[in-house]
Amino acid sequence: MSSDHKNHALVIGASGLIGWAVVNELLSSSSSSFSHITALVNRPLKLEDSFWPAETADGPRISLVSGVDLSSSDEEFENGLKDKVLNLESVSHVFYFAFKSDLDPINETTLNVAMMRRLILAISNLSSNFTSFVYPGGTRGYGIYRPGGIFTAPLTEDLVDTLPPDYAATVAYPHYRALLTAESKGKKWTWCELCPDAIIGFTPNGSGFSLAGHWAVYLYCWKLIYGEGAEVPYPGTKQGYESLYSETSSGTLARVGIYAALNPEKLAGKIVNVADSVTPGSMSERWPQIVKWFGLKGVGPKEGASVEDQKPGEFVKENKEKLVEAGAKGVEIWNSEQLDSYGYWLTFDRQLSLKRLREARFEEEKGPQEGWWEAFEMFKKAGMIQ
Ligand SMILES: NC(=O)c1ccc[n+]([C@@H]2O[C@H](COP(=O)([O-])OP(=O)(O)OC[C@H]3O[C@@H](n4cnc5c(N)ncnc54)[C@H](OP(=O)(O)O)[C@@H]3O)[C@@H](O)[C@H]2O)c1
Ligand SMILES: *[C@@H]1O[C@H](CO)[C@@H](O)[C@H](O)[C@H]1NC(C)=O
Ligand SMILES: *[C@@H]1O[C@H](CO)[C@@H](O)[C@H](O)[C@H]1NC(C)=O
Numbered sequence: 584m585s586s587d588h589k590n591h592a593l594v595i596g597a598s599g600l601i602g603w604a605v606v607n608e609l610l611s612s613s614s615s616s617f618s619h620i621t622a623l624v625n626r627p628l629k630l631e632d633s634f635w636p637a638e639t640a641d642g643p644r645i646s647l648v649s650g651v652d653l654s655s656s657d658e659e660f661e662n663g664l665k666d667k668v669l670n671l672e673s674v675s676h677v678f679y680f681a682f683k684s685d686l687d688p689i690n691e692t693t694l695n696v697a698m699m700r701r702l703i704l705a706i707s708n709l710s711s712n713f714t715s716f717v718y719p720g721g722t723r724g725y726g727i728y729r730p731g732g733i734f735t736a737p738l739t740e741d742l743v744d745t746l747p748p749d750y751a752a753t754v755a756y757p758h759y760r761a762l763l764t765a766e767s768k769g770k771k772w773t774w775c776e777l778c779p780d781a782i783i784g785f786t787p788n789g790s791g792f793s794l795a796g797h798w799a800v801y802l803y804c805w806k807l808i809y810g811e812g813a814e815v816p817y818p819g820t821k822q823g824y825e826s827l828y829s830e831t832s833s834g835t836l837a838r839v840g841i842y843a844a845l846n847p848e849k850l851a852g853k854i855v856n857v858a859d860s861v862t863p864g865s866m867s868e869r870w871p872q873i874v875k876w877f878g879l880k881g882v883g884p885k886e887g888a889s890v891e892d893q894k895p896g897e898f899v900k901e902n903k904e905k906l907v908e909a910g911a912k913g914v915e916i917w918n919s920e921q922l923d924s925y926g927y928w929l930t931f932d933r934q935l936s937l938k939r940l941r942e943a944r945f946e947e948e949k950g951p952q953e954g955w956w957e958a959f960e961m962f963k964k965a966g967m968i969q
């Protein structure tokens with residue numbers, strides 16, 4: 584692959600759940616196709632606080648750039664990039680993982696589409712070798728935010744074309760695709776949308792939506808209060824416990840993203856479902872595996888479990904001083920209320936079909952529990968749990 588050594592990856596949202604994993608993967612893989620990685624973050628982050636592996640002699644160089652805000656004006660954003668990004672003109676592959684949440688879903692869509700548009704205009708203007716743009720959608724784009732869901736699983740990529748318009752107005756992804764299709768027309772760059780369900784992974788400084796981070800603190804706190812070996816009921820209902828889904832470790836998602844970027848002939852202009860395994864999972868299988876990592880015993884939901892019960896986030900808040908006493912930093916999650924209700928509203932099957940991914944010859948299979956355990960190891964290494 585030495586002919587590819589001029590590749591320069593720009594990772595936007597590099598401190599987030601997916602962005603962190605892509606940088607981690609680009610730095611870890613021994614036969615890298617990239618000579619330079621620029622990791623862009625909004626809130627400040629120091630390289631020594633990032634928990635990425637160190638550069639190696641024959642691996643890519645990394646530049647970490649803080650304080651580039653996609654919600655600033657077009658001009659301000661473009662000037663910020665020009666001022667701060669070294670060799671901006673050589674950027675060839677963009678990995679875009681920024682997302683800003685807003686309580687109002689229509690405003691959220693407008694805001695996020697504007698952020699993506701700003702980046703696309705700037706890069707296509709400033710980087711002559713720009714060839715690939717990879718970003719995440721998710722099962723929200725298949726209607727899972729509507730009670731009971733919209734489609735019957737397994738979910739296949741073509742379903743997005745039949746999403747009801749009133750729902751589509753509340754999700755950024757269809758609008759991203761319209762933007763990218765229009766902007767890439769007649770240009771030499773292409774795009775690919777990765778579609779995961781819940782993403783399991785590590786972030787060095789909090790996340791908008793990390794189920795693994797949220798539950799890591801909950802279970803660690805549970806052990807502090809109830810002791811080794813205690814039972815932990817699943818925070819959800821029986822239907823939630825038994826419903827089928829697919830989980831995606833952030834490492835798998837990162838590897839698929841890099842694969843799609845480097846092999847555009849396989850997935851250009853397409854959405855592709857991504858998961859660790861073709862076999863659907865359920866929490867009745869996963870919860871005991873997750874909880875076991877903490878030396879506790881995961882059991883099914885309590886009899887008569889309801890959404891009125893105390894939530895993981897409330898339990899952690901109530902026992903905050905125990906965490907502080909134990910010297911754990913915790914994981915800051917800004918949408919923790921949504922994660923708290925995970926087991927109560929996701930009560931229907933929503934597993935992904937991996938047919939398209941396998942046809943594109945990405946064939947990695949991994950036990951999804953491994954992704955949870957890897958994330959917990961990293962949270963421990965970072966002192967967020969002990
Ligand atoms: N988490 C999941 O389980 C999951 C599942 C399916 C799909 N997805 C999708 O994946 C996408 C990314 O989500 P995530 O889970 O990775 O979120 P995340 O962990 O909260 O990361 C979001 C990233 O966006 C950055 N960002 C936010 N506002 C920005 C701005 N104005 N300028 C520049 N950067 C900004 C954040 O940086 P700062 O923190 O520094 O602002 C952060 O690095 C979303 O579309 C989400 O719907 C997530
Ligand atoms: C984490 O984020 C906060 C803002 O929320 C910031 O002040 C702090 O510097 C960040 N810490 C690290 C280690 O990046
Ligand atoms: C674009 O890529 C070619 C081929 O790898 C390389 O020779 C050239 O220097 C690159 N251009 C920029 C601006 O980096």
Ligand SMILES: *[C@@H]1O[C@H](CO)[C@@H](O)[C@H](O)[C@H]1NC(C)=O
Nearest residue numbers: 685686687688689690691693
């Ligand atoms: C949506 O954004 C508009 C314009 O910024 C604002 O006036 C409106 O209050 C927002 N709506 C909600 C529900 O937040």
Ligand SMILES: *[C@@H]1O[C@H](CO)[C@@H](O)[C@H](O)[C@H]1NC(C)=O
Nearest residue numbers: 657658661704705706708709
């Ligand atoms: C693109 O670059 C030209 C000059 O090279 C500049 O005038 C224009 O404002 C830029 N457009 C965008 C959208 O960045």
